[in-house]
Amino acid sequence: MDQTDHPAGGLTSRPFFGPQGSGGPGDKGTGLASWIFSTDHKRIGLLYLGVIGLMFTTALVLGLILRLKLMTPGSTLLTPQQYNAMFTLHGVIMVFMVVIPSIPASFGNIFLPLHIGANDVSFPRLNNFSWWLYVTGMVLAITSIFTGAGAPDTGWTFYVPFSERTTTNVSLAVIAVFILGFSSILTGLNFITTVHRLRTPGMTWRKLSLFVWSLYATGWIQVLATPILGITALLIFAERVLHLGLFDPGRGGDPLLYQHLFWIYSHPAVYIMILPAMGVISEIIPVFARKPIFGYNMIAFSSLAIAFAGSLVWAHHMFTSGMSDTAVLIFSFLTFVVAIPSAIKVFNWLSTLYKGSISLDPPLLYALGFIFMFSIGGLTGLVLGAAGTDIHVHDTYFVVAHFHYVIFGGTGLGMFAAMHYWFPKVFGRMYDHGRAAWAFWLVLLGMNVLYFPMFIMGLQGMPRRYYDYLPQYGSMQMVSTWGSWLLAVGLALMFWNLYRGCRYGPIATRNPWGGATLEWTLPTPLPHEAFEGDPKAPEPYDFKGINPDG
């Protein structure tokens, strides 16, 4: 296909956002119903993006308030109960409603079918249904804040026995989590089937883009791990309502088993969070280095290896919970094993950059930010995975810093990288590159000022989730809160810049970055029905003859 196609010029009134209605068959117009009942994967992806953005902002504000409270010791701003409820909601919303669906449900929905040359996913109606499940779960979770005897105060982990006994509205919250999990399962199921069934002729497994590979691996984790979360949430509900006593030590139950069940899902879930971001990075790095990806096979394989090995490490969250030493040793060893495929990816990205013709556009900046933050987060993860050091830093700020580096610095920056990479294709306009770079540096600086002091405080023994602290942590807590403001300013600038680009930016060309995957052969913004007939399967990382046209 002609890669240097001229941009569709002369269109002064582009749609505000989203794939444009072609007016042809299948075009359902632009009304609200045409969106919320749409079975079009692009529209569903944008619906997810919108709601995820809303939830991200909500939980971000909660996080900022928490940091503001922690700026000074003593009882300020929030009561202890409000504080407990707020960090619970920050966690529940961020984990189940933002980070888990983030990249797969939004950009995955839009670009997975296009990358394999398909016009939609295998089950478009199921896709729409999963969005509705997501919204239902979201509404229930929000309802749980304002109804019953107060917002849940257990932390996002819902550990027993407290979650069985607290009078706050945990029952509704776990039902919300169950429904959100169901939504996630259906997305994963849809993606796996789509990759198996709808590849264009000639699109062999080794011609799949690495983004598709990562979503495929993620899909398997979603399908195989999420049901355990489902049953765990249902059991909490049953314990609270029916008093079965399965986790109640007073009746022979064992709270440790709850922790096992919870982490059997929730550890693989961190790979649901990070794998799609790794896929995005694998797309962006070669495009902006103008070089084929280094070690395609190993990156694809490492996605599957992470999905597999990541399912076997859950109990490293429980080293201090009272497991046998044998179990601790085995899970510690397996945790080190899972670091290998992650490192393989990082080394391959760096090798791709080596001697590349690098253009430091915003998507690459965010991708490099990902590598930097993920490396810090990943290496400190090994400190936690080693049984000896974990005893010292378990349940301290060190853990909080570690997972925010991985999840916010990793998945978050990966999501922002994806937003800046695919923005012109999705919205049909281009944002301001200079402002995007400024926003990036502010976000990166803010994150580090916010979270790095937490490593130090953790090593010094500051426990996580505490309402108050000793005066010796005062200065670090203060710096950390300043960091949260820097981060907030950076994020505000980033979103404002994207919004400006969306409304007033210059019309985007067909292939502004010079990507070789199939979506860049399509008009900008995306038409309702992407491909007429089966497209020819490209080499996804062969940039010969492909140049940026913007």
Added chain:
Amino acid sequence: MAEHAAPNAPASAHPKDYHAAKMGMWLFLFTEILLFGGLFLLYASYRHRFPEAFHAGGQTLDVFLGGLNTVVLITSSLSVAMSITALRRGELVRCLWLLGFTIACAGGFMVNKTIEWLAKFHHGLIPGSEHMLALPQGQGVFYGLYYAMTGLHGVHVIIGGSVLAWVMLLIRQGKVTAQDYVVLENAGLYWHIVDLVWIYLFPLFYLIS
């Protein structure tokens, strides 16, 4: 490889892909197995910890009622499988009768189950009650698991029966036909998993003593 739409097909028409529908269903069945898997894990762990209590608990369950329910479910699995063959041969009336019989079996199972549970309640084995709290430790867990697992299974029987009723409607409306029968086949697969879970629950609770 994929069966693609002909290039000139209407833009909105998504071609029906039989293999995709089956694959999606099998993936969903995996998730069902894993949903119960969490409970089986708890069962294994607690049985290991309280072998005597599980033995004593198992003796109080009614093997006859449990066995009867096993026969009912296996028979219904047969009838749902036969209904698929009937539909593929175009024998609509027979297919509908067989599905009706399957749903009747589901109803029979639930009636049976209710009788069983009510008998347990009658003996004071109500979750959270004083009587349950007074039981030796492991037995409380045994009955807790019994209610959780057979209860979740019962919910699946109701869902499965409802899905089959819905498919009956689709067949009568001509939306599921001898040529396009994958919806019935998938509903049948779901019914088989409901059956299969019971096949494990029955010995684990009723026959372990």
